[in-house]
Amino acid sequence: MDFLTGKLKSLYFKYLAAAFGSALVTSIYSIVDMAIVGQYQGPEGTAALAVVAPIWNIIFSLGLLMGIGGSIIVSTLKGQRETNHQYENEYFSTALIGSFCLSAIMWFILIFFDKELFLFFGAKGNLLTLAQTYIIPIQFVVPCFLFTQMLAAFLRNDNAPTLATIGVLAGGVFNIFGDYFFVFTLDMGIFGAGLATAIGAVISCLVMISHFFTKTNTLHFVKPTALINQMKKIVVTGFSTFFIDIAMGILTILFNRQIMKYLGSDALSVYGIIVNVSTFVQCCAYSVGQAAQPIISTNYGAKLGLRIKETLKYALYTVIFFSLFWTCLTLFVPNLFVRFFMTPTKEILSIAPNIMRMYGLSFLLLPFNIFSTYYFQALLRPKDSFVISVARGLVVSGILIYILPLINVNYLWLTMPFTELVVAVYALVHMIQCNKTLINV
Template sequence: MNLLTDNVKKVYQKYLVAAFGSALIGCIYGLVDTAVVGQYHGPEGAATMAVIAPIWNILYSLGLFSGIGGAVLFSRVFGQTQNKNKANEYFSISLLLTIMFSIIIWGVLLIFEEHLFTLFGADEALMILAKRYLVPIKMIVPVFLMNKFLIAFLTNDSNPVLATKAVLMGGLFNVVGDYLFVFVFDMGISGAGLATAGGAILTLAILTTHFFSKKNTLRIVKISHLPRKLLAVLNTGFSTFFIDISMGIVTMLFNRQIMIHLGTNALSIYGIIVNIGTFVQCCGYGIGQAAQPLLSVNYGAKKIKRTIATLKLSLSTVTIISIGWAFVTLMFPTAFVYLFMAPTEAVLNIAPFIIRSYSLSFLLLPFNIFATYYFQSTEKPGISFAISVTRGLVLSGGLIILLPTLFNANTIWFAMPITELLVAIPVGIIIFKSFKQNDSIEYNDVENN
């Protein structure tokens, strides 16, 4: 499949299926874990998974930092030069970064586990459950980062299908393992952690088979001008990294504010929302990762018509996903409660308002996530960075702290809808201007390019 010459729509659709599969199935790890732990331990189990959620944000964000940062440049440089050796310098840098990140975060989790859970909002009861879950995860921390890194590069090395298969098989192992370990072997939350660790190992084993296939062009090569290229990878990948790491920060702030103002029942519902929100965010990742190779290669080759065509297809997908998720969560909030836990009457009384209020953000969340990929791929990392920081920390963090303090406790649930709206307005204006600058380009002109 040639990203520079083949039909734009067909290439995008193939990459979309593969990227969606990889992104969404990856989210199943946390989603299934929360569901089985909530069913086994009740609201306390769901609340514990909310406390654990920032750990996943840290692990995945670091894998994306090096993976997406290097993969975007890998494709862009190849589009500009048609030289795989030069492109592989960015693969080599990204691999080195992934190893470094793995060692650092591995040490942090081993030494400061209890301090982190306290920071993330755990009380004494939740701390006990959280530590049980993390035992097998701590043993294989580098595996989670390496999976994110390899998925990004396989997608850009013309093998998105293998990436999808790898995550699918790992996800299936996780689902089956959750049932067996948690319920059949009566291991509870410890079994959920074991199933997740096993699924991650299986995913990595399948991903590495790419290096023995004929499609593989990834090589470790000598790196020229290392400091400059290392900085370029960090600069390019930072926006994607900040999306995930800021979600962890936002989750931590939510956890602490909820425990102060609303209590454990509300935190258990937030544990549900974290997983739904992560799933919606993964949809944004899937769209962005599907478009990114096409955008990077064609923008690097100065094929603007194909770049704009990819953007239009991506925005159409974003619209469908956003409306779909908002509709489901607004119409059926109680169904999600029963899916993720064995609820008490107190939980059922407050859940519909909380889920409906927060889920208004799903109307704009996928668009804002995709926008960071678009600006990264078209050499506008400054705009991508501004979106990530403003959305991920400045606005959201400020609103989470201020709303329940200045008004009433339940206004905290509107922090994310307000954030997504305030970010989407300027982002939409910038993208609209890119259309205006190319208003003579019709999609039919590129259909057969």
């Protein structure tokens, strides 16, 4: 599979299918858990998983930090044909070491400070008890979640996108059936959902590790010659993708607090649904970025600007499709999501449509904004990617989340639509400028 001479349309859509499968099933972990727990425990179970949601954002974002940051550099080096595999493997090894260190930190925090975390995330009373019960089995396998994200990124860049998809799919399928079996058949409740998720993560990780025993594998652990400098480059390159996920966790915390302050637990239950739908939309955007990134990075290293522009065209068409699809679903059938994720009360059915429609307007621009961070990263323009991710994930959204409720409490749900609009203008202007600088070889 040659990124430099192969037919771009076939390459892109092959990688898109693999990346979409991985992203789709990754989102299933939280979505299926919330749906099953919501049906078993009711709105309170959904609200408890909304409290847990930031933990997934943190763990997955750390995996993306090492995986995307390292794999982009490796792809660019491959495009510069004069480099050797030893140098590429040094970056892979550095990313692997970084992943081990970050896994150890997260493992320690989740085992010894889970209560403090959930209280900080907005849990109270029975919500705290439910959240702690859910996380018990997950505490044993925390590194598997981080390594799944990191390994998937490197496998896609090592011509093994299908195996990355199979790995995530295997864990996701187990999670779907395991959730139902443990929660309902064995009557384990929310603990069973956590158990199924934990086992699914182990399965995914083991499948991906099998790549290192194949003949096609080019990734090998070597001793890095400049560990600190290489780690800095990986962090700088991968930071924007990392911050997209970490920012979603930060925003979830801020929303949780504002919702409980102004609107109460019923609104928090609806927001729990929004978090999962938004995760799904983000995963679709991730798949576009992850499909285009290795192609763009490799061709950027080889200075093949026309191939980059053609890949961008296919990516933008895909982004438009996802944007229209998710926006229309949210606007026209909002209660479809409500009934899927929980057994709703009359009160929730009455407030959910308006909340879902207002927040759902953000889905019109969300896929483009997320893809743009991957695009700028692939072209080694971390500054543009950084501005987009930080403005979207913290600065603009963080300001609006506190200002808008002061005008009208229901305007809280317009925080993300306004944020995505501001960010999209910046991303579009800089994408056009960037395209003009590409060398058309």
